[in-house]
Every structure is written in structure tokens, then in C-alpha cells.
Amino acid sequence: MSDYKIAPQCVDCIAGKYLSKAPKTATVEQQMEYKLKVLKTIAELGESVTAPEIVAAVTGLKNEMFGKIDDFAEEKRYFNALMLSLADEIEQQIVSAEDPFKTALKFAQLGNYIDFGAMYSVDENQLREMLKGVSSVQLDETEYENLKRDLSQAKRLVYLTDNCGEIVMDKLLVRQIKKQFKGLDVTVVVRGGPVLNDATMEDAEQVGLDREVSVVSNGTLIAGTALRSLPENVRSKVLSADVILSKGQGNFETLKNCGLNVYYLFLCKCNMFAEHFGVPKLTGMFINDLRMKS
Numbered sequence: 001m002s003d004y005k006i007a008p009q010c011v012d013c014i015a016g017k018y019l020s021k022a023p024k025t026a027t028v029e030q031q032m033e034y035k036l037k038v039l040k041t042i043a044e045l046g047e048s049v050t051a052p053e054i055v056a057a058v059t060g061l062k063n064e065m066f067g068k069i070d071d072f073a074e075e076k077r078y079f080n081a082l083m084l085s086l087a088d089e090i091e092q093q094i095v096s097a098e099d100p101f102k103t104a105l106k107f108a109q110l111g112n113y114i115d116f117g118a119m120y121s122v123d124e125n126q127l128r129e130m131l132k133g134v135s136s137v138q139l140d141e142t143e144y145e146n147l148k149r150d151l152s153q154a155k156r157l158v159y160l161t162d163n164c165g166e167i168v169m170d171k172l173l174v175r176q177i178k179k180q181f182k183g184l185d186v187t188v189v190v191r192g193g194p195v196l197n198d199a200t201m202e203d204a205e206q207v208g209l210d211r212e213v214s215v216v217s218n219g220t221l222i223a224g225t226a227l228r229s230l231p232e233n234v235r236s237k238v239l240s241a242d243v244i245l246s247k248g249q250g251n252f253e254t255l256k257n258c259g260l261n262v263y264y265l266f267l268c269k270c271n272m273f274a275e276h277f278g279v280p281k282l283t284g285m286f287i288n289d290l291r292m293k294s
Contacts, residue, residue, distance in 0.1 A: 162248025
């Protein structure tokens with residue numbers, strides 16, 4: 001992550017994935033027009049915005065040319081249902097743990113694996129094995145204590161979600177937050193519409209998150225949280241929050257160095273993130289915007 005808002009690897013990744021997104025029913029002329037417009041969009045935006053904002057732009061282009069298409073609708077329904085089927089067992093592990101809040105954080109971090117944007121495929125068997133290994137997940141102890149302190153003193157928490165399926169683990173974590181930090185006003189933010197396999201209001205409703213806590217749409221197709229693009233009602237909630245818990249790489253990319261009290265929780269799922277943090281792929285990160293080194 002250099003002085004540019006987007007890394008060269010991200011340009012390669014976005015181009016590689018979106019150049020082939022024209023529907024099979026598109027004519028040769030339509031495919032050519034679409035591909036050239038994708039390249040033009042990436043070229044024009046590349047140095048000035050983050051990767052999630054470019055993804056939003058090319059998603060909007062695709063929708064404008066071919067109609068709104070949820071490329072991952074089937075995967076989203078499947079992984080939401082899968083994680084719901086595991087939720088009771090996972091919640092039992094959480095509530096019976098020595099530190100339920102920390103265990104819920106670990107499961108929420110592992111759920112970040114379900115990402116068809118950062119990765120080309122999601123291996124269900126690998127996901128199950130990762131969830132079984134929750135006890136080996138390491139969170140930065142200093143930041144964990146900082147988070148507990150901040151939440152105990154906070155009045156408002158904004159929780160920024162990332163992906164489908166993962167949102168079930170977010171629901172279990174929110175339950176623990178509400179249980180441990182009484183009186184805390186919690187707002188969960190989802191994406192404004194279908195983009196990659198990110199969680200939307202439809203996903204929140206499918207997994208029952210909206211019945212647990214206030215859920216709002218960020219009003220955009222950006223696979224992250226770009227403050228300048230948020231509608232005023234959501235931006236004001238984010239800016240006035242005492243604590244922000246931010247899930248996923250996209251939220252990190254769009255918010256990093258924002259100067260807010262943001263706790264980032266995600267897995268390094270692509271080479272660019274792994275290289276930046278100097279860790280193997282799928283290593284979990286738990287860092288605070290005010291104290292991170294880069």
C-alpha cells in the first residue's frame with residue numbers, strides 16, 4: 001500500500017475479474033463496448049480512489065449496460081444458510097468459553113474467509129476446518145483490552161459488516177457486545193446493494209440480524225465504507241460513534257488513516273495484504289486506526 005490509494009496488484013485483480021463479467025447473452029459488440037469501458041473506468045479512477053470504489057464504478061457500469069445482476073446471489077443464499085446451520089453449535093462454544101466476548105471476536109474474524117471478491121473461490125471444507133481451530137486464533141491482547149475499555153465507556157458503536165455468511169458470526173458477536181456492554185447503542189451497517197458477495201439488507205434479513213439490532217444500508221455499491229460517499233444519515237452515525245468495529249479488507253482500504261477510533265478485524269486474503277503486513281495469507285489482523293504503524 002504505497003502513496004497511491006490503490007495498489008498495482010488491485011488493478012490487475014479488478015481487471016481480471018470484471019473484464020469477463022458481461023453476460024453470456026451479450027453480443028460481441030456489447031462485450032467489446034463493456035470491456036473497453038471497464039478499462040477506461042479503471043484507468044481514469046485508478047490513482048485517485050481505493051479498490052472498492054473502482055469495483056463500485058465498474059459494477060455500476062455493468063448494471064447500466066445489462067441491468068442489475070447479483071453475480072453472487074446463489075452463493076450468498078447458500079453461505080448464509082450454511083452459517084445459520086452452524087450458528088447454534090458455534091454460539092454454544094462462545095457462551096461456554098472462558099471469555100465469550102473474545103471467542104465471539106475470533107469467530108467473527110474467521111467468518112471473514114467467506115469472500116468471493118478477494119479470492120476466486122471459497123472452500124467450504126477449509127472454512128469448517130478454520131472454525132474448528134478457533135482456539136488457536138490469536139488476537140492482539142493490547143488492542144483487545146483497549147477495545148473492552150473503549151466499549152465500557154462508549155455510548156455509540158457502529159459495526160461495519162463485510163460478507164454474506166460472515167454476517168451470521170457478526171450477529172453472534174453483536175449478541176455478546178449487547179450482553180457485556182449494557183446500554184450501548186449499536187448500529188450495524190450493510191452495503192447499499194449487490195456488490196461482490198458483500199452483505200446487504202437482504203442478507204441481514206435472511207440471517208435475522210435485523211431482529212437483533214438496528215441495521216442500516218450504507219446507500220452505496222462500494223465494497224467498503226468510503227466516508228465521502230455515504231448518505232448524510234449514515235456518515236453522521238459513523239463520525240459520531242465512540243467506537244467503530246470494521247470487518248474485512250474493503251472497509252480497511254476505504255477507512256485506513258481516517259483518524260477515527262476504528263478497530264479493524266479481518267483476514268489477509270490476498271497477496272497484497274499479506275505482503276503489506278508481512279504475514280502468510282489468511283492471517284488474522286486486529287488493529288486500531290489510531291495506533292497502527294501503517
